[in-house]
Amino acid sequence: MYAYAGNDPINRIDPDGLFSWGALFGGLFRAFFPQKISFSFTYKSLPPISVSFSNNFSNIFVGFAGAEFQVKASNPQKSFADCVNESGLKGEQASTFTQQAADLVNQISSFENTSQALLAFTWYEENRFRMNPNPNDNGKRDNPTKWDVGPFHINVYWTERVAAAGQVNFNGLSKPEVYGARAYPIDPEVDAFAAKLYGKYGPFDGSPLANGRMAARRLNAAGGSDENKAVMYAPGPSRAYRRNAWRQVGGIWNKFFNCWNNR
Amino acid sequence: MRMASIIMVLVIAAMGFSCTAGSVINNQSKSQIVKSVENNSPNSSPSPQLEKSIRALDFANFNYPPCRSSEGRILPGSKDIILRGGEMEVGDLRKGEEPVNISLSNVSYHDLTGDTQEEAVVSLTYLLYPHGSIICTYIYTLGDSNPQLLWKHGFGSAAFGGLRKLSVENGVLLVEEYIHSDSEPYCCPKKFLRLFYKWDGKRFQKGKPETLTNEYEDAKFMGYPSDNL
Numbered sequence: 066m067y068a069y070a071g072n073d074p075i076n077r078i079d080p081d082g083l084f085s086w087g088a089l090f091g092g093l094f095r096a097f098f099p100q101k102i103s104f105s106f107t108y109k110s111l112p113p114i115s116v117s118f119s120n121n122f123s124n125i126f127v128g129f130a131g132a133e134f135q136v137k138a139s140n141p142q143k144s145f146a147d148c149v150n151e152s153g154l155k156g157e158q159a160s161t162f163t164q165q166a167a168d169l170v171n172q173i174s175s176f177e178n179t180s181q182a183l184l185a186f187t188w189y190e191e192n193r194f195r196m197n198p199n200p201n202d203n204g205k206r207d208n209p210t211k212w213d214v215g216p217f218h219i220n221v222y223w224t225e226r227v228a229a230a231g232q233v234n235f236n237g238l239s240k241p242e243v244y245g246a247r248a249y250p251i252d253p254e255v256d257a258f259a260a261k262l263y264g265k266y267g268p269f270d271g272s273p274l275a276n277g278r279m280a281a282r283r284l285n286a287a288g289g290s291d292e293n294k295a296v297m298y299a300p301g302p303s304r305a306y307r308r309n310a311w312r313q314v315g316g317i318w319n320k321f322f323n324c325w326n327n328r
Numbered sequence: 329m330r331m332a333s334i335i336m337v338l339v340i341a342a343m344g345f346s347c348t349a350g351s352v353i354n355n356q357s358k359s360q361i362v363k364s365v366e367n368n369s370p371n372s373s374p375s376p377q378l379e380k381s382i383r384a385l386d387f388a389n390f391n392y393p394p395c396r397s398s399e400g401r402i403l404p405g406s407k408d409i410i411l412r413g414g415e416m417e418v419g420d421l422r423k424g425e426e427p428v429n430i431s432l433s434n435v436s437y438h439d440l441t442g443d444t445q446e447e448a449v450v451s452l453t454y455l456l457y458p459h460g461s462i463i464c465t466y467i468y469t470l471g472d473s474n475p476q477l478l479w480k481h482g483f484g485s486a487a488f489g490g491l492r493k494l495s496v497e498n499g500v501l502l503v504e505e506y507i508h509s510d511s512e513p514y515c516c517p518k519k520f521l522r523l524f525y526k527w528d529g530k531r532f533q534k535g536k537p538e539t540l541t542n543e544y545e546d547a548k549f550m551g552y553p554s555d556n557l
Contacts, residue, residue, distance in 0.1 A: 191515055198515075201459075201460070201546070203453050203460070205431070213460065220455070300461075301456060
C-alpha cells in the first residue's frame with residue numbers, strides 16, 4: 066500500500082516517488098565504506114566476468130555466465146589469546162607465554178626442525194619464557210664457563226664438551242650469541258667491552274634465537290620421541306618430574322601451535 | 329781462590345741442612361699433622377706456621393667421602409671424591425655415559441664448635457649433565473692431628489631443594505634451601521626454607537625450619553659464607 070514510500074510512510078516521504086533519505090545516506094556510506102566491492106570485465110567475446118570481495122578480503126566471489134562461485138570463505142583470524150584459551154593452557158604457562166615467545170619458538174623450530182611444543186615446554190621449564198634471564202651460576206659465580214646461560218639455560222661447559230665430541234655443532238651460530246658475552250667474550254684481550262662484562266653476573270646478553278637454536282640442537286641430539294628429548298634435557302635428579310610435566314602439557318602445547326600456525 | 333769458593337759453598341750447604349733438620353726436630357709433635365695432611369693432599373706443602381691450623385689443608389687436592397643429594401642419590405656413585413687440582417670428572421661422553429664434573433667451589437673458616445679452633449666449611453659443585461648442579465658441603469675440623477669430618481650435606485638441584493645460601497652467623501651454620509612444588513616450573517621456586525645447624529658437643533643439630541618467600545624470579549644462588557653478600 067505504501068510502496069511508494071518504501072512501505073514506511075511515517076519516516077519517508079515520496080512526493081515524486083523517487084526519494085529516500087535513508088537510501089541516500091546508506092548509498093553514500095556504502096560508496097565510501099563498502100562492505101562488498103565488486104567489479105566486472107569482459108574479455109573478447111566471453112560473457113562478463115564479475116569479481117566481488119568483502120572489504121576485509123575474508124570472502125571472495127567470482128561470477129561467470131550467470132553463476133557465482135565463492136573462492137575464499139570467511140574465517141575470522143584467531144588471536145593469540147584465542148589459541149591460548151582453545152588449547153587449554155592455564156596457570157603460569159598461560160600467564161607467562163607471549164606472542165613474542167610463540168614467534169621465537171616458531172623461528173627456532175623452522176631453523177632446527179624441532180617441534181614447537183618441545184621448545185615451548187623446555188623454555189617454560191628452564192626460564193618461564195624470559196628472553197634475558199640471569200644465569201644459573203651453579204655456585205660458581207667467578208667461573209662463567211660453568212654457568213647455565215640464556216633462555217634455555219644452556220650449560221657452557223657441557224655444550225663445549227658435546228661439541229668437541231661431535232654430538233652438536235655451532236654451524237651458523239656464534240658462541241658469544243649463544244652463551245652471551247658475559248660467559249663467552251669474543252676476545253677479552255682485544256674487546257674491551259666484552260672483557261669488562263666477562264664474568265660479571267647479570268642478565269643474558271646474547272641472542273635468544275641463537276641460544277634457542279643451540280638448545281634445539283641439544284634436544285635433537287638426545288634422539289627418540291619428544292618426550293625422551295624433553296626428559297633428557299633435564300639433569301638426572303629432575304627427570305621424573307620433567308617426564309610427568311611433559312605428559313601433562315605436551316599435548317596442550319601441540320594444540321596451541323596447531324591453532325596458532327593454522328589460523 | 330778456587331779452593332776458597334768450594335769451601336764457601338760447602339759451608340752454606342751445611343748451614344742450610346742444619347736449619348732444615350732443626351726445623352723437623354723442633355716440630356716433632358706437629359709432624360704427625362703434616363703427615364696426615366700430606367696423605368690426603370699429595371700436592372700440598374703447608375707452611376710451618378700453619379701446621380696446626382685447618383687452613384694448612386689443601387682442599388683442592390683432597391679425598392672426600394661420597395655425597396648423598398637431597399633426593400637420596402649418591403653422587404657420582406659410592407666411591408670417594410678425589411679432587412686433584414680442584415677437579416674430578418667421572419663418566420665419558422664419548423662412551424655414551426653421563427658425566428659429572430666435580431670441583432671445589434668454596435672454602436671458608438669459622439669456629440663452629442665453640443672450641444676457639446677454626447673449622448673448614450668446604451663446598452663442592454657437582455655439575456650435572458646436561459646442566460644444573462648439586463652442591464655438597466663438608467665441615468672439617470683438625471682433631472687428633474687428622475682432618476675429621478663433622479658434617480656433610482648434599483643440596484639438591486634448584487628444582488629439588490637447591491642451595492640458596494650458606495652462611496655462618498655467631499658460630500651457627502645458616503642454610504637456605506629452595507622448595508619446589510609441582511605447580512611451578514623447574515627454574516623458579518617461590519619458597520625457600522631457612523634453617524640452622526648448631527653444634528651440641530657431638531654433632532650439628534638441625535634447628536626448626538622457617539618457610540620464606542623467594543623475592544627473586546628464579547633460583548638465584550646467594551652465596552657462601554666467605555662471600556659477604
